Amino acid sequence: MSELTQFTITEQSAAYWTVTFNNPPINLVNPETILELQEIVGRIEASSELVVVVFDSAHPDFFFARYDLSRAGETPTAPGPTGLPTWIDLTTRLEQSRVVSIASVRGRARGAGSEFALACDLRFASIERAFFGQPEVAAGVIPGGGAIERLPRLAGRAKALEIIIGADDFDAQTAERYGWINRALPDAELDDFVDHFARRIAKFDRFAISEAKRLVNRAAVPPQPEALLESQTSFLKAVQRPEVRERGLRARSVAVEAGADFELRLGHYLGQV
Amino acid sequence: MSELTQFTITEQSAAYWTVTFNNPPINLVNPETILELQEIVGRIEASSELVVVVFDSAHPDFFFARYDLSRAGETPTAPGPTGLPTWIDLTTRLEQSRVVSIASVRGRARGAGSEFALACDLRFASIERAFFGQPEVAAGVIPGGGAIERLPRLAGRAKALEIIIGADDFDAQTAERYGWINRALPDAELDDFVDHFARRIAKFDRFAISEAKRLVNRAAVPPQPEALLESQTSFLKAVQRPEVRERGLRARSVAVEAGADFELRLGHYLGQV
Amino acid sequence: MSELTQFTITEQSAAYWTVTFNNPPINLVNPETILELQEIVGRIEASSELVVVVFDSAHPDFFFARYDLSRAGETPTAPGPTGLPTWIDLTTRLEQSRVVSIASVRGRARGAGSEFALACDLRFASIERAFFGQPEVAAGVIPGGGAIERLPRLAGRAKALEIIIGADDFDAQTAERYGWINRALPDAELDDFVDHFARRIAKFDRFAISEAKRLVNRAAVPPQPEALLESQTSFLKAVQRPEVRERGLRARSVAVEAGADFELRLGHYLGQV
Numbered sequence: 001m002s003e004l005t006q007f008t009i010t011e012q013s014a015a016y017w018t019v020t021f022n023n024p025p026i027n028l029v030n031p032e033t034i035l036e037l038q039e040i041v042g043r044i045e046a047s048s049e050l051v052v053v054v055f056d057s058a059h060p061d062f063f064f065a066r067y068d069l070s071r072a073g074e075t076p077t078a079p080g081p082t083g084l085p086t087w088i089d090l091t092t093r094l095e096q097s098r099v100v101s102i103a104s105v106r107g108r109a110r111g112a113g114s115e116f117a118l119a120c121d122l123r124f125a126s127i128e129r130a131f132f133g134q135p136e137v138a139a140g141v142i143p144g145g146g147a148i149e150r151l152p153r154l155a156g157r158a159k160a161l162e163i164i165i166g167a168d169d170f171d172a173q174t175a176e177r178y179g180w181i182n183r184a185l186p187d188a189e190l191d192d193f194v195d196h197f198a199r200r201i202a203k204f205d206r207f208a209i210s211e212a213k214r215l216v217n218r219a220a221v222p223p224q225p226e227a228l229l230e231s232q233t234s235f236l237k238a239v240q241r242p243e244v245r246e247r248g249l250r251a252r253s254v255a256v257e258a259g260a261d262f263e264l265r266l267g268h269y270l271g272q273v
Numbered sequence: 274m275s276e277l278t279q280f281t282i283t284e285q286s287a288a289y290w291t292v293t294f295n296n297p298p299i300n301l302v303n304p305e306t307i308l309e310l311q312e313i314v315g316r317i318e319a320s321s322e323l324v325v326v327v328f329d330s331a332h333p334d335f336f337f338a339r340y341d342l343s344r345a346g347e348t349p350t351a352p353g354p355t356g357l358p359t360w361i362d363l364t365t366r367l368e369q370s371r372v373v374s375i376a377s378v379r380g381r382a383r384g385a386g387s388e389f390a391l392a393c394d395l396r397f398a399s400i401e402r403a404f405f406g407q408p409e410v411a412a413g414v415i416p417g418g419g420a421i422e423r424l425p426r427l428a429g430r431a432k433a434l435e436i437i438i439g440a441d442d443f444d445a446q447t448a449e450r451y452g453w454i455n456r457a458l459p460d461a462e463l464d465d466f467v468d469h470f471a472r473r474i475a476k477f478d479r480f481a482i483s484e485a486k487r488l489v490n491r492a493a494v495p496p497q498p499e500a501l502l503e504s505q506t507s508f509l510k511a512v513q514r515p516e517v518r519e520r521g522l523r524a525r526s527v528a529v530e531a532g533a534d535f536e537l538r539l540g541h542y543l544g545q546v
Numbered sequence: 547m548s549e550l551t552q553f554t555i556t557e558q559s560a561a562y563w564t565v566t567f568n569n570p571p572i573n574l575v576n577p578e579t580i581l582e583l584q585e586i587v588g589r590i591e592a593s594s595e596l597v598v599v600v601f602d603s604a605h606p607d608f609f610f611a612r613y614d615l616s617r618a619g620e621t622p623t624a625p626g627p628t629g630l631p632t633w634i635d636l637t638t639r640l641e642q643s644r645v646v647s648i649a650s651v652r653g654r655a656r657g658a659g660s661e662f663a664l665a666c667d668l669r670f671a672s673i674e675r676a677f678f679g680q681p682e683v684a685a686g687v688i689p690g691g692g693a694i695e696r697l698p699r700l701a702g703r704a705k706a707l708e709i710i711i712g713a714d715d716f717d718a719q720t721a722e723r724y725g726w727i728n729r730a731l732p733d734a735e736l737d738d739f740v741d742h743f744a745r746r747i748a749k750f751d752r753f754a755i756s757e758a759k760r761l762v763n764r765a766a767v768p769p770q771p772e773a774l775l776e777s778q779t780s781f782l783k784a785v786q787r788p789e790v791r792e793r794g795l796r797a798r799s800v801a802v803e804a805g806a807d808f809e810l811r812l813g814h815y816l817g818q819v
Contacts, residue, residue, distance in 0.1 A: 100438055121434050140751040142758045149765045154429045156700045157762065158728050161667050164758050165646055165747055176450075177722075177729075182431050183450075200544045201438055205413040205516055212415045212437050215504050216430065219422045219496065223765065231761055243751055271746045373711055394707050427702045449723075455704050456723075473817045474711055478686040478789055485688045485710050488777055489703065492695045492769065 064113025144235020169267030337386025417508020442540030610659025690781020
C-alpha cells in the first residue's frame with residue numbers, strides 16, 4: 001500500500017470516511033495527485049464495512065484548483081485494474097463502487113478538480129466560497145477527464161456547451177441551477193449538512209445502498225470508457241500544440257500582473273489572455 | 274368490470290376525468306390499490322373520448338402514502354395485457370396511453386406513491402402540503418416500482434442517487450428544483466391551475482395530443498420493461514431478507530413512540546431507526 | 547450566393563457575426579425564411595475564421611413569431627447537402643457546425659421560431675420581453691421542426707409534454723427553470739451579456755472550441771435525422787386535416803376580435819378557440 005502525501009483519510013467510523021485534499025499552496029492537481037487518488041479508490045474498494053466517503057479540502061479557497069498543465073506530459077496512463085488509463089480507471093471505479101462518494105466543495109473546483117467532483121456520486125457546495133470551472137478551452141485544450149461526458153447528462157447539452165466553451169467561473173448557486181452540483185448551501189451549513197447525510201446513510205443497510213446504486217447506474221447510462229478514452233487522448237494530444245504553449249506564455253504574463261488574484265478569478269483573467 | 278373501492282372517478286366531462294384516491298386512514302398503497310389502478314388504466318384505455326385524467330387524493334396529508342411493506346408478499350404479479358406483471362403493466366400502459374395523465378399532489382407521495390406519480394405524464398404539487406420520498410433504502414430494500422428508472426431521466430444521476438439512497442423527505446419546492454415534479458404551486462392555487470390546464474387541453478384535438486405524446490415518448494426513451502422488471506424482482510427478493518424484518522421491528526418501535534407524526538415525517542424518523 | 551431579404555449579417559469581426567431577423571410586421575417564419583436560414587448556414591460553414599454567430603431580432607416584441615401555417619403547403623423540402631429536407635438539413639448542420647451558435651431572444655419565440663432557437667447551441671433571453679411557446683397542438687397539429695426531439699433532452703419528458711401538449715406561452719424565467727433556455731437575464735443586461743460571451747470565445751482557439759463541441763455532440767446524443775424526419779412528415783400530413791382548417795377559421799375569428807394582442811398573447815387566445 002503506497003503512502004499518501006497529499007490526502008488525509010479520517011475514519012469517522014468504519015462506515016464513513018472523510019478524505020481531505022491538501023497540496024499547498026493552492027491544491028493543484030498534479031500527476032502524484034492522480035496516483036494517490038487511484039490508491040484511495042483501491043482502499044475504498046478493499047474496505048468491507050465502508051458505506052460512504054466524503055472528499056473535501058484543507059484549503060478554504062481551493063477544493064481541487066485545476067490540473068497543472070505544465071506537467072501534462074507526465075500524466076500517468078498505466079492501465080489500472082479495469083484495463084483503462086489511470087484517471088479513467090479511478091473515476092469509473094469510483095462511479096461503479098458500492099460505496100457512495102460525496103464531493104463537499106469549498107473553494108475552487110476547476111478542470112480536473114471539477115471532473116473529479118463530477119465522478120463522485122453527489123456534490124454539495126458552499127454558496128459563498130465554492131466556484132466551478134472548466135477552463136481548458138481558454139488554454140487551447142479541451143476537458144479530457146470526463147466533463148465532456150458527465151456534464152451533458154447532468155446539465156443538458158446547451159448548458160454543458162456554455163460551461164465548456166465559455167471556460168468561465170460559475171458560482172455555486174449558478175452551478176446548482178445548471179445541474180453541475182446537487183445543491184448549494186450556506187457556507188456555515190455545508191459541513192453539517194454533508195455530515196448529517198453521511199451519518200444517516202452510514203447506518204442504512206449496505207446491501208440496499210449498493211443494490212440501489214447498481215440499478216441506478218444501469219438506468220442512468222454512465223459514460224462509456226471508449227468515450228472517456230477519446231476525450232483524454234484528444235486532451236493529451238492538444239496539450240502539445242504550439243498554440244497551447246503560446247497561450248500559456250501569455251497567461252503567465254497576465255498571472256504575474258494579477259498576483260494571487262489570478263487563481264482566485266481564473267475565469268475572469270483567462271478572458272484577457 | 275370490477276368495482277372500485279379505493280378510488281372515485283368523477284367525469285368532469287367526457288374528455289376530462291378526476292380519479293380520487295381514498296384509502297383511510299392514511300392512503301396506504303396495498304395489493305388491492307394496485308389491482309384497482311390496473312382496472313382504472315383499462316377504463317382509461319377503453320374510453321374513446323377521454324383526453325386527460327387527473328389523479329388526486331381525498332386526504333389532505335397523504336396523496337399515496339407508501340406501499341404497505343407488511344403485505345409485500347401479496348404483491349400481485351399476474352401478467353397484464355402487455356404480458357408484464359401488474360404494476361409494470363399498469364404504469365407502462367399509462368405512460369404509453371394516448372390519454373394525458375396528471376398527478377395533482379397534496380400530502381405525502383412516498384415509495385410506490387411517488388412511483389405512481391412518476392408514471393403519470395405531468396406532476397404538479399402543493400408548496401405547503403406536498404412531500405415526496407423514496408424511503409425504501411432506509412427499510413433495507415430498494416424502490417422496485419420505477420423510481421430507479423424514471424428519476425435519473427428527470428433529475429439526473431446525482432440527484433436521483435441522493436433521493437434514493439438518502440431516503441429522506443423532500444418538500445415540493447425542492448422536488449421541483451430536482452426535476453421530480455413539473456412545478457410546485459401555492460396550495461390555494463394548485464386545484465385551479467390543474468383544472469385550468471386539464472380543461473384547456475380537453476378542448477384540443479385528440480389526434481394532435483396523442484400524436485405529440487407518441488412522438489415525445491419515442492424521443493424521450495421511456496424505460497425498458499426489462500429494466501423495470503429487474504428492479505421489481507430485486508425489490509421482491511430484498512423484502513424477504515431477515516435484515517428487513519429486523520429494521521421493520523425497530524421502525525415499529527420508533528413509530529409507536531412517535532404516534533401519528535411518524536407517517537407525517539417518515540424521512541425524519543427513518544434516520545433514527 | 548442568394549441574396550438575403552429577411553436577415554442582416556453584421557460582421558462584428560471575422561470571428562463573430564450577428565444575424566438579425568427582420569420580417570415585418572411580426573417576424574413570421576415563412577418558406578422564404580427557411581431558405582434564407584439555409585443560405586446563412588452555408589455561409590457560416592464556408593467562413594474559415596468564424597467562431598461564433600449570434601441570432602437576434604430587429605423587432606422588440608417578436609424574435610421569430612411562429613410558422614405561417616397558411617403557407618405550410620409551400621414548405622421547402624428539397625434535400626440539402628446532408629440529403630435531408632431543408633429545415634432538418636439546416637438545423638442539424640447548425641448543430642454539427644464547428645461554429646458556436648447563440649439565440650439571443652427578445653420577444654416571442656414560438657413554433658418554428660422556438661425550434662430554430664432549440665437548434666442553436668446556446669439560448670439566452672430577456673426576462674421582461676421574451677416568451678416561448680409551442681402552440682402547434684392547439685392548432686390541431688404537432689411541432690414538426692425539432693421541438694419534440696430537442697425539448698425532452700433539455701427539459702425532461704414531463705416538462706416537454708407540458709410545453710407541447712399545453713401549447714401555452716412561457717415567460718423567460720419559467721423557460722429557464724424548465725431547461726428550454728440557458729438563462730434568463732434582465733432585458734437591460736441581455737445584449738451586453740451575449741456580446742461579452744461572444745467576444746470572449748471569439749478570442750479562444752478555434753480548434754479547441756470545435757473539438758469540444760464535437761466531443762460534446764457525441765456524448766449528448768443529438769437527435770437522429772430519422773426521428774426529425776418522422777416528426778416533420780407527421781406535421782406536414784396533419785396540416786392537411788379538415789379539423790385543422792376548421793380550428794384555423796375559429797382562431798381567425800378570435801384573432802379579429804383580439805386585434806394586435808392576439809399574437810402578443812397567442813397562448814392565452816388559443817385556449818379560447
